[in-house]
Amino acid sequence: MARSTAVENARKALDLVWDRQLPVDPSVIANRLLITKEKLPVQMVESSEVGISGKARFNRAENVFICEYSANEVSHRQRFTQAHELGHVILGHVNDGREPKRDTSFAVRSHDPDEVDANAFAAELLMPADYVKTAVKREQDISKLARLFDVSTAAMRFRLQNLRIL
Numbered sequence: 394m395a396r397s398t399a400v401e402n403a404r405k406a407l408d409l410v411w412d413r414q415l416p417v418d419p420s421v422i423a424n425r426l427l428i429t430k431e432k433l434p435v436q437m438v439e440s441s442e443v444g445i446s447g448k449a450r451f452n453r454a455e456n457v458f459i460c461e462y463s464a465n466e467v468s469h470r471q472r473f474t475q476a477h478e479l480g481h482v483i484l485g486h487v488n489d490g491r492e493p494k495r496d497t498s499f500a501v502r503s504h505d506p507d508e509v510d511a512n513a514f515a516a517e518l519l520m521p522a523d524y525v526k527t528a529v530k531r532e533q534d535i536s537k538l539a540r541l542f543d544v545s546t547a548a549m550r551f552r553l554q555n556l557r558i559l
């Protein structure tokens with residue numbers, strides 16, 4: 394799947410269920426969405442598994458997609474993990490019959506196409522391009538922008554670079 398499709402899917406999810414208030418709460422988005430043509434729900438839950446940042450899977454017994462995130466990591470990381478795992482679900486990476494996605498340290502450097510796409514999805518979900526471009530017109534301080542979108546300063550800087558604003 395092309396990265397542009399990952400971004401389009403994030404925009405579609407926001408269009409469907411986001412209340413347009415910043416910061417975006419990926420767990421709220423997940424809980425409001427229905428996935429695939431069968432309209433299956435997504436549950437966002439704290440992970441009890443040691444040593445992972447997050448995990449995405451399909452629970453066939455209950456016909457529900459499960460996104461797990463580690464509550465032991467810093468808040469910004471938890472939000473990014475939630476958005477990233479939701480990306481795996483929406484992009485069809487963990488559809489029925491496919492293996493779960495288990496993320497230990499999905500650095501932005503990962504070259505696995507599914508990881509690249511889930512990261513692109515997460516960036517657009519948490520920092521929608523249109524909203525970033527509008528915000529930058531009024532505020533150029535990266536730490537203040539980071540607070541607005543509730544992301545780390547490093548993630549905000551990376552996003553601005555990717556959007557060719559920095």
Ligand SMILES: [Zn+2]
Pocket residue numbers: 477481494495496499507508511
């Ligand atoms: Zn992943």
